[in-house]
Amino acid sequence: MSFIPAFELGVWNAWIFLIPIFIMHIINARVQTGGPSVKILIVFFIILHLLPFLLPLQLNTIWFYAGLLPYIVGLTIAFLAIYGFAITPVDKPVITGIFRYSRNPMYLGGFFFFIGISLVSLSWIYFLIGLVWMILTHVLEIPVEESECIEKFGTDYAEYMKKTPKWIGIPKSEETE
Numbered sequence: 001m002s003f004i005p006a007f008e009l010g011v012w013n014a015w016i017f018l019i020p021i022f023i024m025h026i027i028n029a030r031v032q033t034g035g036p037s038v039k040i041l042i043v044f045f046i047i048l049h050l051l052p053f054l055l056p057l058q059l060n061t062i063w064f065y066a067g068l069l070p071y072i073v074g075l076t077i078a079f080l081a082i083y084g085f086a087i088t089p090v091d092k093p094v095i096t097g098i099f100r101y102s103r104n105p106m107y108l109g110g111f112f113f114f115i116g117i118s119l120v121s122l123s124w125i126y127f128l129i130g131l132v133w134m135i136l137t138h139v140l141e142i143p144v145e146e147s148e149c150i151e152k153f154g155t156d157y158a159e160y161m162k163k164t165p166k167w168i169g170i171p172k173s174e175e176t177e
């Protein structure tokens with residue numbers, strides 16, 4: 001990664017890696033809630049979706065192939081999360097599948113595919129913007145979403161929060177509580 005990245009419009013830029021992400025957004029469209037803090041997240045989110053149009057892919061380099069792994073892992077996690085939403089009734093919290101191991105698999109998947117895109121395009125700027133987005137999401141968005149889930153689902157969601165890690169891990173069993 002060079003200190004000053006090469007920004008240029010082109011067909012073989014990192015935007016290609018956003019196609020599945022755009023499809024996921026269409027499938028999982030939802031209204032954003034929250035106040036001014038959500039607007040900050042939206043700005044970073046838009047940058048993360050526009051910047052790849054200016055980032056040339058580093059084809060046939062070790063970085064390109066190294067970036068494919070976290071990108072594919074991220075997409076897999078995100079698609080599994082969307083599937084969890086699809087099979088769960090609206091009046092129930094999503095607590096099965098990938099949601100057994102993470103309360104926030106969509107954000108976790110996003111972080112992985114942003115790492116992948118930063119590697120396939122060798123853009124440290126994109127990596128830093130993704131990292132800031134992830135930190136802001138952790139601080140600003142997730143607490144709001146979790147309080148809304150507790151309000152909507154009550155003790156079911158509160159119990160789920162006690163058992164399931166916020167990011168990733170092994171769920172706590174009933175006996176260890």
